[in-house]
Amino acid sequence: MNKVRDLRSALELLENMPGQLIETDVEVDPMAELSGVYRHVGAGGTVQRPTKEGPAMIFNNVKGHKDARVLIGLLASRKRVAALLGTEPEDLGKLLYRSVDNPIPPVLTDKTPLCQEVVHRATDGDFDLYKLVPAPTNTPDDAGPYITLGMCYASHPDTGCSDVTIHRLCIQSKDELSIFFTPGARHIGAMAERAEQLGQKLPISISIGVDPAIEIGSCFEPPTTPMGYDELAVAGALRGEAVELCNCLTVNEKAIANAEYVIEGEVIPNVRVQEDQNSNTGYAMPEFPGYTGPASDQCWMIKVTAVTHRKNPIMQTCIGPSEEHVSMAGIPTEASIYGMVEKAMPGRLQNVYCSSAGGGKYMAVLQFKKSVASDEGRQRQAALLAFSAFSELKNIFIVDEDVDCFDMNDVLWAMNTRFQGDVDVITIPGVRCHPLDPSNDPSFSPSIRDHGIACKTIFDCSVPFEQKERFKRARFMDVDPEHWLKDIK
CATH class of the missing domain: 2.30.110.10 (Electron Transport, Fmn-binding Protein; Chain A)
Structure with missing residues (x-):
């Protein structure tokens, strides 16, 4: 090469x-x-x-x-x-x-x-x-x-x-x-x-x-x-x-x-x-x-x-x-978030993806692993650290280690089966965000005091630690498909 x-x-x-x-x-x-x-x-x-x-x-x-x-x-x-x-x-x-x-x-x-x-x-x-x-x-x-x-x-x-x-x-x-x-x-x-x-x-x-x-x-x-x-x-x-x-x-x-x-x-x-x-x-x-x-x-x-x-x-x-732009802005943002969380709580954050839908700046998916009961709640602390690491972030999704954070269909699956809006949405209103988001403006919501201010939101789509046994995904045989595909042209 x-x-x-x-x-x-x-x-x-x-x-x-x-x-x-x-x-x-x-x-x-x-x-x-x-x-x-x-x-x-x-x-x-x-x-x-x-x-x-x-x-x-x-x-x-x-x-x-x-x-x-x-x-x-x-x-x-x-x-x-x-x-x-x-x-x-x-x-x-x-x-x-x-x-x-x-x-x-x-x-x-x-x-x-x-x-x-x-x-x-x-x-x-x-x-x-x-x-x-x-x-x-x-x-x-x-x-x-x-x-x-x-x-x-x-x-x-x-x-x-x-x-x-x-x-x-x-x-x-x-x-x-x-x-x-x-x-x-x-x-x-x-x-x-x-x-x-x-x-x-x-x-x-x-x-x-x-x-x-x-x-x-x-x-x-x-x-x-x-x-x-x-x-x-x-x-x-x-x-x-x-x-x-x-x-x-x-x-x-x-x-x-x-x-x-x-x-x-x-x-x-x-x-x-x-x-x-x-x-x-x-x-x-x-x-x-x-x-x-x-x-x-x-x-x-x-x-x-x-x-x-x-x-x-x-x-x-x-x-x-x-x-x-997603590549140039998003990948350094992923690095910044991963670095800050890894230093604060080593081994728990598995990966980060700043998705295309957020242009690499507005949205991040945090793949977080809870290994012991005391890890419950730390996933939300990780999201707060992410907001402090990158001020232009607006929305964060938290998913478990069995969810592919780079696959937004998998992320939304977690949201649909591991999330309840009345307990898993955490909002932080009145925070300076990014001026290019047209919804960050007083004309959009009376709660916004100045252009460029937003309500930052955490969507916690992770399973409560004590219920992880209830949320095991269907298990399939782990095989290499090449044996069946090698003759296909």
Whole structure:
């Protein structure tokens, strides 16, 4: 098996896995059409039906961009993510948990970086982001072309500590991007705020098309990875070797050396951008809950100073509500929850799944094992720990060890046969949650005092310990079916 170190080696791995990667040479318009096609091929997640989980897809003929290809859906399958990280789908959360605790920090390469094979400086007369970066516009309502998988890398003005995070980035002009910082949720937002207080610009690099381990690792959040923890070290741990960085050419920052594209620039202090200033639709882009988010009038502005890329670059993108978001946000969340509960009560939490229905953020299924009578009640304590580990969680389902937490039909079976609404629903009203959930608003319920506040809920679908004998599932003979299936074509 080939070693995955960048996007291209990841694609080579998928080429040897039947049904996991397809290509097309038919011309596609990046304006809404490309995402419209992939919705039917493999988007999945909370995308409007009909959609499904399917292969990753490369568009080799993108209208207006003769020398570039666009890849979509690389991580839109838990099976693919597991293969790319060298593990099994059910073990992904545990693998990431171990990686956070054993980080390998990035290093600065002394080689000529692949990401700088071709250089375009903003001072060049023909410099134009719209032409240089084949970023799709996911729907006709979007504010513009979005860079959805840009690994934003910046350093704190005071401490020099660096961090990598994914933000929504909209091309606003030939040398300007808007960047949206969720208030209080991301480290680079705090860095930009501090730079603004100091009256400084914040140098930033945006690496696109990188090792999938970097994309997954970058989605960890506090308290698992607090300020000062560079999530590139998670990718290093996953690969067993440090991520290589290179110095940017036009700003004082580093970028991922083997990225397909790097955008260099500076976050400008005291400037806020109306996100849909070019489209005037009132919308930003499709977000992970399945709705098109409203355009913000509080986006920060990045003045772009250069675009560098590999020869024949591959633009990587995703659809906001797709299964790809579930993988990137959900698996680190699973790791965070598992780690916190394991440290508090070792051996009881068997696994965690942040399901597609919650976009990887809103819902978690906890598989909990009660071994002794005193474990009764600890399953609910585990749910409370999960809420504290990941503030954006809204609903938690607790199931026993004989229920497959990754199979929502099995989870709902447990809910239907091991759950009573009057005793097994635990509500925690008035808690800050996530602003992109449209039901988290005073207009939805008078109990909600401010937008972004929610009632967090635990659905305890586990069997009371003293009644476990009554709830044994029907037992079947354990056989290997291959003997009967080997001749079937």
